[in-house]
Amino acid sequence: MKCNTCCVNVDSSHTNCPLCGNIVLGNDGCQSVLSYCKVDIGSLKKEVRTLKYRWLLICIFILVLLNFYTKSNPNFAYKTEIFWFSFSIFFYLLIKEVFLPAFFSKRVIWRDCIKALMIMSVMLVFIDIQNSSLTWSIAFVLPILAGFCSVLCFAIVKLFEQELLNAIFFSIVLAVFNIFLFFANICLLFIFNWYKINLTIVFVSLCICLSVFLYFVLFEYSGLKDSTEAKLHV
Amino acid sequence: MTSWYKLDNVGHLYACVANSKWSGIFRLSAVLQQKVNQNILQQALDCTMSKFDFHNVRLRSGIFWHYFEPNKKKIVVQNECNYPCSLMDVNRQRHLLRVLYHNCRISVEFFHAICDGGGGWLFFNCLLHKYLVLCGHCDGLDDCIKFIDYDKENFDAFKSTADLHFGKLCRKTPKAYLIDYKTCQSDGYWLTHGEMNTNLLKALAKKYSVKVGQLLTAVLAFGIYLYKQDRSKKLFAKKNEPVVVNVSYDLRKKFGVSALRNFFSYALFELSDKKHTLDSVIAEVADFYKKIDSDYLLKAINTNVRDQQKLFNRLVPLCIKKPLINYAYNAWGEKLASISFSNYGNADVPACFANHIVRLESANGVAKVGRVLECSSVSFNDKTVLTFCSKSKDTLVERIVFGQLVELGLQVGVVRN
Ligand SMILES: [Zn+2]
Numbered sequence: 001m002k003c004n005t006c007c008v009n010v011d012s013s014h015t016n017c018p019l020c021g022n023i024v025l026g027n028d029g030c031q032s033v034l035s036y037c038k039v040d041i042g043s044l045k046k047e048v049r050t051l052k053y054r055w056l057l058i059c060i061f062i063l064v065l066l067n068f069y070t071k072s073n074p075n076f077a078y079k080t081e082i083f084w085f086s087f088s089i090f091f092y093l094l095i096k097e098v099f100l101p102a103f104f105s106k107r108v109i110w111r112d113c114i115k116a117l118m119i120m121s122v123m124l125v126f127i128d129i130q131n132s133s134l135t136w137s138i139a140f141v142l143p144i145l146a147g148f149c150s151v152l153c154f155a156i157v158k159l160f161e162q163e164l165l166n167a168i169f170f171s172i173v174l175a176v177f178n179i180f181l182f183f184a185n186i187c188l189l190f191i192f193n194w195y196k197i198n199l200t201i202v203f204v205s206l207c208i209c210l211s212v213f214l215y216f217v218l219f220e221y222s223g224l225k226d227s228t229e230a231k232l233h234v
Numbered sequence: 235m236t237s238w239y240k241l242d243n244v245g246h247l248y249a250c251v252a253n254s255k256w257s258g259i260f261r262l263s264a265v266l267q268q269k270v271n272q273n274i275l276q277q278a279l280d281c282t283m284s285k286f287d288f289h290n291v292r293l294r295s296g297i298f299w300h301y302f303e304p305n306k307k308k309i310v311v312q313n314e315c316n317y318p319c320s321l322m323d324v325n326r327q328r329h330l331l332r333v334l335y336h337n338c339r340i341s342v343e344f345f346h347a348i349c350d351g352g353g354g355w356l357f358f359n360c361l362l363h364k365y366l367v368l369c370g371h372c373d374g375l376d377d378c379i380k381f382i383d384y385d386k387e388n389f390d391a392f393k394s395t396a397d398l399h400f401g402k403l404c405r406k407t408p409k410a411y412l413i414d415y416k417t418c419q420s421d422g423y424w425l426t427h428g429e430m431n432t433n434l435l436k437a438l439a440k441k442y443s444v445k446v447g448q449l450l451t452a453v454l455a456f457g458i459y460l461y462k463q464d465r466s467k468k469l470f471a472k473k474n475e476p477v478v479v480n481v482s483y484d485l486r487k488k489f490g491v492s493a494l495r496n497f498f499s500y501a502l503f504e505l506s507d508k509k510h511t512l513d514s515v516i517a518e519v520a521d522f523y524k525k526i527d528s529d530y531l532l533k534a535i536n537t538n539v540r541d542q543q544k545l546f547n548r549l550v551p552l553c554i555k556k557p558l559i560n561y562a563y564n565a566w567g568e569k570l571a572s573i574s575f576s577n578y579g580n581a582d583v584p585a586c587f588a589n590h591i592v593r594l595e596s597a598n599g600v601a602k603v604g605r606v607l608e609c610s611s612v613s614f615n616d617k618t619v620l621t622f623c624s625k626s627k628d629t630l631v632e633r634i635v636f637g638q639l640v641e642l643g644l645q646v647g648v649v650r651n
Contacts, residue, residue, distance in 0.1 A: 003648075006633060006636065006637060006640070006648075007637070007640045008428070008636050008640060008646045008647065008648045009645060009646065009647040009648065010647075010648055010649075011647065011648065011649035013649065014649070014650070017648075018426060018629065018648055018649070018650035019426070019629050019632055019633040019636065019648060019650075020629075020633060031337060032649075033265055033267070033337070033338045033592060034265060034338075034339075034427070034592075034649045035337065035649070036314075036318070036336065036339075036425075036649075036650075036651035037313075037314050037315055037336045037337075037651075039315065039316060039317055039422060039651075040315070041422075
């Protein structure tokens with residue numbers, strides 16, 4: 001049957017015109033000789049998701065081990081708290097592997113930003129090691145910096161496309177994401193230093209960390225991510 | 235059986251730039267009148283593969299170059315359940331081609347390092363013919379496999395045709411206007427087929443006194459030109475880059491070689507920076523095609539071969555060469571053209587195909603970076619199928635191009651995966 005807008009004959013397997021999306025009257029959508037198979041996107045996405053989380057969990061496991069090793073070993077040269085590395089790795093992985101690909105694939109500006117951030121955090125850590133004191137400020141500086149950079153870059157990318165509503169919407173999503181990361185970072189710090197501080201704080205931190213983790217899982221599985229992706233695509 | 239095969243010029247490039255997320259793939263399909271029988275297709279494939287040793291290989295890396303190693307595992311036909319032209323992880327010792335079927339469609343997807351479209355058709359013809367023979371639709375008399383002198387045609391056609399004294403080509407390489415489709419990683423690849431009547435298309439081309447391929451190139455270039463104008467209303471839109479169509483050339487007919495491996499070249503058609511109508515674009519395209527004669531193509535081959543024979547390229551180990559080639563490819567390789575177009579023309583197939591095959595389709599897999607849209611066309615049985623392969627769900631360019639063809643008075647039948 002013909003699409004009234006595009007004036008092309010649409011194969012009977014399409015109920016909507018593949019070019020403009022308008023409904024084609026008279027097409028029943030049943031399989032024709034020319035029709036393709038319907039791809040089960042769910043299973044494809046699940047595969048990718050499983051892979052992502054597997055890597056994430058492996059990394060977290062390794063860094064927790066490293067933390068305990070460095071803390072329990074008094075001969076460790078600089079008394080380095082690998083936690084700082086762990087933070088940057090955790091953050092980097094989370095952004096790069098879980099969130100970025102779907103949102104901003106092929107956005108060079110983003111990749112560059114993250115690379116710069118990585119280099120910067122490693123440098124900061126090394127400066128701190130040289131001073132043989134790991135200041136708490138990094139715990140605040142890094143996430144704030146990261147949050148600021150990401151929101152800014154994102155806003156620039158979106159504004160260049162002149163889609164103001166999208167820009168605002170995603171800036172908010174990103175800001176929330178960064179605030180969560182910020183909290184998670186401080187809480188992780190508390191948890192890793194559990195032997196030094198009040199156990200109540202550790203417990204609260206643990207709860208916050210768990211809720212952050214829950215947020216990520218919900219975001220990934222509830223369909224919110226898909227809908228945001230879809231929205232970005234319009 | 236040889237223990238290893240050398241890659242040709244183009245093959246080296248494709249082997250270097252392929253990674254676990256992307257590999258250069260093209261796809262040939264045939265829509266049959268009846269449902270495909272898996273067992274018969276497997277039999278036909280086994281039979282065909284026994285002749286096409288060179289296609290049953292896996293990619294290995296040596297010290298200086300990649301090479302092919304014969305693969306002992308046989309290729310199994312698969313029911314298509316993924317997106318067309320989806321990833322083929324060539325570095326993990328898989329087969330470099332796959333045979334898919336779904337409903338009435340048989341498709342073969344090739345890794346570009348083993349052969350190009352022309353060579354692919356030779357293989358696909360044999361497979362289809364064998365399948366139809368086994369189904370009892372064709373007699374085995376005009377068996378295509380017999381016509382192919384395998385040993386003679388399995389050679390590096392670039393090297394044998396190159397005449398290095400003849401000079402080489404200096405291509406200007408400005409960055410082309412890139413279609414700003416939005417892409418999503420989780421999206422697959424999308425094929426949009428538009429079917430037209432070949433005779434009407436020929437008549438139309440005659441009216442403009444050009445060939446069908448030239449007319450289609452012009453319509454494509456004009457379509458992107460219109461798209462660019464539509465987008466240029468937006469702030470920060472790219473306005474200075476020219477619309478460029480990368481036209482692929484099958485060199486087999488020009489040089490009278492029937493190679494099974496890669497033997498193609500390309501030329502870049504650049505649309506001048508002024509106001510255009512379809513007529514003016516067609517005139518420019520006709521001028522452009524006049525420039526591409528045997529001399530031009532021979533120079534293109536020479537450029538290709540000479541680069542490979544440079545001492546630097548031969549002596550530097552692969553582990554150093556690969557990142558360099560990758561970097562260059564990502565930076566320039568596919569940003570030189572807004573769209574690529576390969577016209578296979580009239581498919582050269584046995585006569586018995588006409589009664590059992592509805593139509594033939596061809597598709598170039600999407601580019602690695604930059605370019606989001608690829609286009610190709612093939613004619614068979616009075617039907618020309620123009621296929622777009624895209625990374626994105628957006629369809630504006632396709633809409634404009636098919637809209638232009640409809641405006642010219644053609645009936646276009648559209649199907650998308
Ligand atoms: Zn339509």
